[in-house]
Amino acid sequence: MVVVDYELRKKVMDAHIHDALKYCYQCARCTDVCPVAKVTDQRYNPRPVIMNSFLGLNTFMGEKDNFSLWGCTICDTCDEVCPQKIELTEIFTVLKNMSIARGEGPDYYTTQASTIYDTGKAIPMQPAIERRRKDLGLPVIEPPDADEVKKLLNETKLNKILKK
Ligand code: SF4
Ligand code: SF4
Known part of the structure; x- marks a missing residue:
């Protein structure tokens, strides 16, 4: 059963500066240019992260070191090409902060922070x-x-x- 995470949805919507997230039409341009998606054969893929965070479907949290969230290197390439001017990396930062606050961040991050x-x-x-x-x-x-x-x-x- 899929559960809608309203806290996640609210945080993502509140953080998104230009309220453009709802205009994502899943064109996958972000996936096309993402270097991580390319080298991992789309094991990491920004498009579904955007779709699911907008819907509040928490498919990328709840487990430690979840690559479908932490695979992003925040290189900003997807931000440059999104036809709807969605600031994807803003959203990924919100999600990563939530993941850390829930104690689910990867060990390499927490070790470096320590x-x-x-x-x-x-x-x-x-x-x-x-x-x-x-x-x-x-x-x-x-x-x-x-x-x-x-x-x-x-x-x-x-x-x-x-x-x-
Ligand atoms: S490039 Fe922009 S509009 Fe297209 S799927 Fe990615 S986030 Fe959505
Ligand atoms: S910011 Fe993240 S999702 Fe966007 S292109 Fe770079 S690695 Fe891929």
Whole structure:
């Protein structure tokens, strides 16, 4: 049985700036140009994500690391070509935020976010890189103020989301 997720539908409709979502006529131009759809033989496909989010059919949440949602790399190519000027990537961002808030985000996202939370950097500096920079005469990179970064991220409630 298909259940309509009204919270999802409302969030998507509220977030869509130009109210154009309802004018999607499923032409599949977004799918045609999507590089991820191309290399995955449409295992990831933006067109049904748009259709189902408009209808409130939650077919891409409820499971961890759902590729039919997280496959999108937010390259914006589909936004460029949509004849109805639908901002698809805005909608995908809303859906991904909901997925994270429900504790269903992929581990590679939460691991990366935890690294930034703990160290203030996405990729901590490696001693080998530091040595190489020194050999090349490049300046020392000062570490970020991790406490300051943590304070800012706490304002976004990231710490609570990461615990899920
Ligand atoms: S390109 Fe635009 S109108 Fe066409 S299916 Fe995709 S979202 Fe809908
Ligand atoms: S933004 Fe996402 S859906 Fe759109 S073309 Fe890029 S990867 Fe595909």
